[in-house]
Amino acid sequence: MAVSTNHHVILFPYMSKGHTIPLLQFGRLLLRHHRNEQTISVTVFTTAKNQPFISEFLSDTPEINVTSLPFPENISGIPPGVENTEKLPSMSLYVPFTRATKLLQPFFEETLKSLPQVSFMVTDGFLWWTSESAAKFKIPRLVFYGTNAYAFAVLNSTLHYKLFTIPEIKSDTEPVTVPDFPWIQVKKCDIDHVLTDPKQSGPAHELLMDQVSSNTTTTSHGCLVNSFYELESAFVDHENNNNSDRPRSWCVGPLCLTDPPKSGSAKPAWIHWLDRKEEEERPVLYVAFGTQAEISNEQLKELALGLEDSKVNFLWVTRKDVEEILGQGFKDRIRESGIIVRDWVDQWEILSHESVKGFLSHCGWNSAQESICAGVPLLAWPMMAEQPLNAKMVVEEINVGVRVETEDGTVQGFVTREELSRKIKELMEGETGKITRKNVKEYSKMAKAALVKGTGSSWKNLDLILKELCKSRESNGAND
Numbered sequence: 001m002a003v004s005t006n007h008h009v010i011l012f013p014y015m016s017k018g019h020t021i022p023l024l025q026f027g028r029l030l031l032r033h034h035r036n037e038q039t040i041s042v043t044v045f046t047t048a049k050n051q052p053f054i055s056e057f058l059s060d061t062p063e064i065n066v067t068s069l070p071f072p073e074n075i076s077g078i079p080p081g082v083e084n085t086e087k088l089p090s091m092s093l094y095v096p097f098t099r100a101t102k103l104l105q106p107f108f109e110e111t112l113k114s115l116p117q118v119s120f121m122v123t124d125g126f127l128w129w130t131s132e133s134a135a136k137f138k139i140p141r142l143v144f145y146g147t148n149a150y151a152f153a154v155l156n157s158t159l160h161y162k163l164f165t166i167p168e169i170k171s172d173t174e175p176v177t178v179p180d181f182p183w184i185q186v187k188k189c190d191i192d193h194v195l196t197d198p199k200q201s202g203p204a205h206e207l208l209m210d211q212v213s214s215n216t217t218t219t220s221h222g223c224l225v226n227s228f229y230e231l232e233s234a235f236v237d238h239e240n241n242n243n244s245d246r247p248r249s250w251c252v253g254p255l256c257l258t259d260p261p262k263s264g265s266a267k268p269a270w271i272h273w274l275d276r277k278e279e280e281e282r283p284v285l286y287v288a289f290g291t292q293a294e295i296s297n298e299q300l301k302e303l304a305l306g307l308e309d310s311k312v313n314f315l316w317v318t319r320k321d322v323e324e325i326l327g328q329g330f331k332d333r334i335r336e337s338g339i340i341v342r343d344w345v346d347q348w349e350i351l352s353h354e355s356v357k358g359f360l361s362h363c364g365w366n367s368a369q370e371s372i373c374a375g376v377p378l379l380a381w382p383m384m385a386e387q388p389l390n391a392k393m394v395v396e397e398i399n400v401g402v403r404v405e406t407e408d409g410t411v412q413g414f415v416t417r418e419e420l421s422r423k424i425k426e427l428m429e430g431e432t433g434k435i436t437r438k439n440v441k442e443y444s445k446m447a448k449a450a451l452v453k454g455t456g457s458s459w460k461n462l463d464l465i466l467k468e469l470c471k472s473r474e475s476n477g478a479n480d
């Protein structure tokens with residue numbers, strides 16, 4: 001008779017909801033994925049101020065342990081008590097905030113000493129120093145970035161060929177062919193400025209280099225990707241076949257599909273509103289820009305007016321006080337057609353609602369993939385980070401969305417109410433909308449199939465990871 005084995009997996013997400021949520025979903029997936037006689041336990045590392053959100057998110061999975069480490073204090077530029085990027089006064093503080101996480105290392109390692117055997121750890125690529133801890137404790141480490149394979153492959157190609165730096169390309173908007181993928185053209189403004197800065201020095205560059213070197217075959221066993229093979233096979237294959245210095249990429253998603261069905265709790269007001277729109281047979285555009293987008297008041301006003309001009313019904317989730325910025329008049333005018341929500345919402349519940357037929361999104365990868373899984377086409381308005389690449393992928397590669405254009409063609413540029421209104425109508429009522437809606441439904445089916453036990457590509461990948469990592473740990477005597 002086979003002896004049952006216990007495996008213990010550590011997850012350490014970066015302190016930003018867009019990075020944390022998918023790793024928590026991965027924790028759920030691990031628990032669901034029983035292999036033969038193995039049982040798996042999971043410990044999530046975080047900091048005290050992030051713990052309540054994580055515990056609440058995992059309330060359906062109390063078996064997952066959550067351990068908090070003390071976030072460093074007195075970091076120059078970081079207001080006291082800020083332990084998450086959403087609470088930063090500006091994303092320009094990303095570098096000092098992320099650097100400060102290194103001060104968690106001694107606490108992390110001290111806790112590792114007291115934990116039961118660890119089979120492997122999955123830690124965020126932004127927490128580069130966790131690869132040192134993994135090496136010290138001889139624990140295999142998988143790295144997680146939260147991005148898809150398309151963006152990762154295009155960024156790696158940009159870095160490898162020094163695409164914008166040698167020779168230096170000054171224009172922000174000149175299209176440049178990506179050598180590894182000649183059918184793709186990118187502009188300098190599509191790429192994070194750290195990769196296109198000819199100086200290639202300074203704190204942001206040094207941080208990036210630390211993160212890059214913690215994702216090599218010697219520092220990481222593999223790269224966990226929140227995506228599914230059928231969505232972007234060319235890019236997954238490219239990463240795995242052409243880069244001997246980087247560890248293998250494993251698509252194990254879409255992780256949003258691991259969320260439990262809604263329990264019988266009372267429906268929030270916005271879901272009642274969506275129910276009413278369904279009865280009235282009025283399609284709704286969902287509008288939301290993730291957890292860290294920074295939108296000026298001027299741009300926010302223009303967006304509001306574009307929504308109003310389009311005459312489309314909309315549900316807009318925003319962190320800003322729209323009423324204060326636009327005045328009561330706007331709310332009165334859109335009383336019948338729109339609803340504005342400032343609470344934390346269950347985005348998946350909204351996207352899965354029958355009345356939601358389009359999503360105006362910044363194309364953070366979680367939002368974009370959630371939309372694909374729910375079969376909802378996107379109106380792509382990228383704002384920062386790798387979002388311009390996600391938008392390209394959604395619009396040009398898999399044709400499940402329409403792109404919003406800025407006035408000057410740069411990512412940071414201004415978007416007029418006329419452009420917004422035109423593109424909203426194109427997505428919700430036009431021919432392109434119809435085509436993208438048909439395409440996205442196909443990808444939604446493929447997404448679900450990827451996780452099916454025994455046959456799905458992501459299910460098989462996770463099975464291989466567990467087989468490989470748990471076995472290698474046993475043969476190293478890790479269970480002694």
Ligand SMILES: O=c1ccn([C@@H]2O[C@H](COP(=O)(O)OP(=O)(O)O[C@H]3O[C@H](CO)[C@@H](O)[C@H](O)[C@H]3O)[C@@H](O)[C@H]2O)c(=O)[nH]1
Pocket residue numbers: 017018019021145146147289290291292293317343344345346347348363364365366367368370384385386387
């Ligand atoms: O009220 C809310 C607001 C957000 N969400 C969820 O929060 C996540 C937000 O993630 P994402 O859409 O990816 O946006 P960001 O928060 O902006 O994500 C950051 O992290 C992503 C993953 O690395 C990157 O793709 C983005 O560029 C980066 O900005 C999603 O799962 C949403 O469903 C909710 O459930 N309710």
